[in-house]
Amino acid sequence: MLAITGPHDTAGVMKAVHAHLPRPHGPYNDLVPVRLTPPHYAYLKISEGCNHRCTFCIIPSMRGDLVSRPIGEVTREAEGLVENGVKELLVISQDTSAYGVDVKYRTGFVKGKPTKTRMVDLCRALGDLGAWVRLHYVYPYQHVDEVVPLMAEGKILPYLDVPFQHASARILRLMKRPASAERVLERIHRWREACPQIAIRSTFIVGFPGETEAEFSELLDFLEEANLDRVGCFAYSPVQGAAANDLPHPVPEEVKEERRARFMAAQEKISTSRLQAKIGRTLRVIVDEPGVGRSEGDAPEIDGLVRFVGGTPGEFAQVLIERADEHDLHGRLE
């Protein structure tokens, strides 16, 4: 077989391969997609493994310590994806803000230009590609503050997925997570000052071993104050091999569930009022399917949707927001 394609033309290569070697059709093969996302967005994995040792997590014992991909390789992959029609890059890893720590922020090359293996440099390089760039799993290190101005400038999406996990200093210590709640709140306020349109998503664990009612209340107070856009909440469940399993005073199942329900009810009010505040605004959305899109503040699968009539999948559209429910926005194309 001989075919001529561009160096990053994955779709062209696949087409040529399938012209000579059709994909076998069958109930099993058809259930195994080659790429799991629609053509207009793609996940971009920047590293593997993690240097943290959160006591509820076994990822480091399974995947090892952090190994960052060379910055030139990551940006070349991103470029190839964009050339093939990807309009939104979802940056993922176990710990996105640690990117490059393992190689001491070694200098690599992006289009011949010396560039450090560092989150902020990566964001700048990806921002130059003209696609939406969305950051996931950002551990709340100090230097996260450096990427917020890039969001304000419109280089990358004003969106941060930062798993805070808890707000009580004692529980965070038991989890081996960083930062005190007050400092986190201060930083959230600063991020919003620097980039008022930023959407912040987080996840939390309730019912961690030893969590008292007072510590849970602290978490609820934090939630009120942080005023986050989107939040996921898990009731703690022991994972085989996790250090937290050995901690004393496990929280009874029914208490965990009751706390999770209270947490979600409190957050639902917050998320709803943040969505209500968007009514009357025109938002840029990426259309996932006719009538369904996502704004800059909505990641695929985990956040809400923008609903309207019409639209072409994979294209951007402007939608005037007319109403909101607890999860989604509704409007009309402009």
Ligand code: SF4
């Ligand atoms: S929870 Fe995340 S940051 Fe913590 S050890 Fe697991 S992968 Fe690393």
